Amino acid sequence: MSIGIGIIGTGTVGSGVLEILTTRTESLSRAAGTPLKVARVAARFEHELAPWKALGIPVTTEVATLLDDPEVHIVVELAGGYDLPRAWVTQALERGKSVVTANKAMLAKHGGELFPLAAKNGAELRFEAAVGGAIPIIRALREAFIASDVNSLACIINGTSNYILTRMFQDGMGFEQALKEAQAAGYAEADPTFDVEGIDAAHKVALMATLCGGRRVDFEKMRVEGISQITAADVAGAKELGCVIRLLGLVEVHPTGVDARVHPCLVPQAHPLAGVNGAMNAVFLDGSTTGPSMLYGKGAGKMPTASAVVADIVDVAGILHRKSPVHDLSWFGGEEAPLFPTSDVEGPYYLRLQVGDKPGVLARIAKVLGDSGISVSRLIQHEAIPGAEGVTMVVDTHVVREGALLEAIARIDALPETVAPTVVLRFYEKGVGA
Numbered sequence: 001m002s003i004g005i006g007i008i009g010t011g012t013v014g015s016g017v018l019e020i021l022t023t024r025t026e027s028l029s030r031a032a033g034t035p036l037k038v039a040r041v042a043a044r045f046e047h048e049l050a051p052w053k054a055l056g057i058p059v060t061t062e063v064a065t066l067l068d069d070p071e072v073h074i075v076v077e078l079a080g081g082y083d084l085p086r087a088w089v090t091q092a093l094e095r096g097k098s099v100v101t102a103n104k105a106m107l108a109k110h111g112g113e114l115f116p117l118a119a120k121n122g123a124e125l126r127f128e129a130a131v132g133g134a135i136p137i138i139r140a141l142r143e144a145f146i147a148s149d150v151n152s153l154a155c156i157i158n159g160t161s162n163y164i165l166t167r168m169f170q171d172g173m174g175f176e177q178a179l180k181e182a183q184a185a186g187y188a189e190a191d192p193t194f195d196v197e198g199i200d201a202a203h204k205v206a207l208m209a210t211l212c213g214g215r216r217v218d219f220e221k222m223r224v225e226g227i228s229q230i231t232a233a234d235v236a237g238a239k240e241l242g243c244v245i246r247l248l249g250l251v252e253v254h255p256t257g258v259d260a261r262v263h264p265c266l267v268p269q270a271h272p273l274a275g276v277n278g279a280m281n282a283v284f285l286d287g288s289t290t291g292p293s294m295l296y297g298k299g300a301g302k303m304p305t306a307s308a309v310v311a312d313i314v315d316v317a318g319i320l321h322r323k324s325p326v327h328d329l330s331w332f333g334g335e336e337a338p339l340f341p342t343s344d345v346e347g348p349y350y351l352r353l354q355v356g357d358k359p360g361v362l363a364r365i366a367k368v369l370g371d372s373g374i375s376v377s378r379l380i381q382h383e384a385i386p387g388a389e390g391v392t393m394v395v396d397t398h399v400v401r402e403g404a405l406l407e408a409i410a411r412i413d414a415l416p417e418t419v420a421p422t423v424v425l426r427f428y429e430k431g432v433g434a
């Protein structure tokens with residue numbers, strides 16, 4: 001049986017979802033255990049639908065047509081807003097169709113009626129993309145941490161405000177300019193006051209707090225402060241105190257109730273949340289059996305959010321097809337993957353050489369490196385230690401192929417001036433300054 005997907009909304013996230021579904025159809029169908037196809041796309045205007053119509057996908061400007069389409073088994077709501085999506089999701093669920101959405105505002109406001117409706121109709125209502133974009137925090141709270149009471153959680157869950165605060169701290173950029181950049185990068189909400197006044201974060205925190213505490217948290221009753229009052233003076237003041245300013249979502253589950261809040265905080269620079277820069281998001285949680293954990297990733301933007309939507313679609317398709325979201329891993333027993341040769345790995349390297357302290361040694365080593373096309377970034381020669389054999393020389397290279405580097409090291413180690421085998425370490429710099 002093939003599973004038909006109906007997409008409502010072709011904006012930033014909707015078009016990302018369509019791009020993924022139409023280009024990765026085979027691998028996604030394999031994960032779902034059944035063929036997936038985009039059965040229909042709905043948007044307000046014909047011109048928004050044109051690229052998808054050109055691919056042969058049935059399109060409509062009437063959401064009702066999509067909801068009525070018997071080929072649509074999973075309705076993917078990506079239009080945003082509170083009330084219209086609520087009506088569409090209600091209709092889909094009442095017809096027994098499962099729903100995947102990224103709409104945190106709708107769920108924070110109407111989740112109290114929509115989740116019971118889904119259960120009543122035997123349908124799924126999935127929302128991984130609504131909180132933290134590509135970070136699988138909803139799955140973590142629903143599944144991975146099920147053996148724990150997560151009574152404490154702190155998060156950076158609005159990429160736009162984190163981007164603004166980071167730019168103010170690192171580059172001395174003004175608030176308005178930083179907001180403009182976040183908007184241009186596609187992180188901000190249609191109404192950016194949702195981002196800078198903490199409302200978007202509050203929607204997400206209400207959903208997480210609900211999962212942590214096991215009772216619905218109403219975001220309208222939460223204490224919510226944004227970052228619009230933060231000035232360069234506050235950022236400088238925080239710096240003087242060894243802190244950064246972050247818009248934090250905070251959840252503490254008490255026996256008497258749930259403390260769920262969003263407001264700016266001074267965070268000591270040594271705290272893992274202080275290292276979450278730019279539009280990145282992170283959720284730091286403390287489980288009763290797991291201890292502290294931090295999930296970190298892209299919380300906004302077209303493809304990270306679209307990717308979470310598609311993951312939910314695949315899960316729901318698996319449930320509709322074989323009553324299980326667990327991806328089929330029987331192919332594990334099949335063909336083995338060829339391992340990439342480490343000699344072709346490229347990167348900067350640290351070398352520690354132990355060589356005789358004589359004229360001409362440095363020139364000989366430099367010649368070996370130069371002949372192998374290895375460029376030196378830094379070179380430090382430590383002072384000779386009385387009694388020790390030779391001197392220590394530390395070399396950092398620019399990016400080099402490991403195979404070429406190891407050949408050069410073999411030649412250096414064969415020089416009569418080298419008194420001990422050279423130590424080679426790799427730098428790991430991926431993700432720095434994300």
Ligand code: HSE
Nearest residue numbers: 158159160188189300
């Ligand atoms: N406006 C949101 C943010 C997008 O900046 O994090 C993701 O929900």
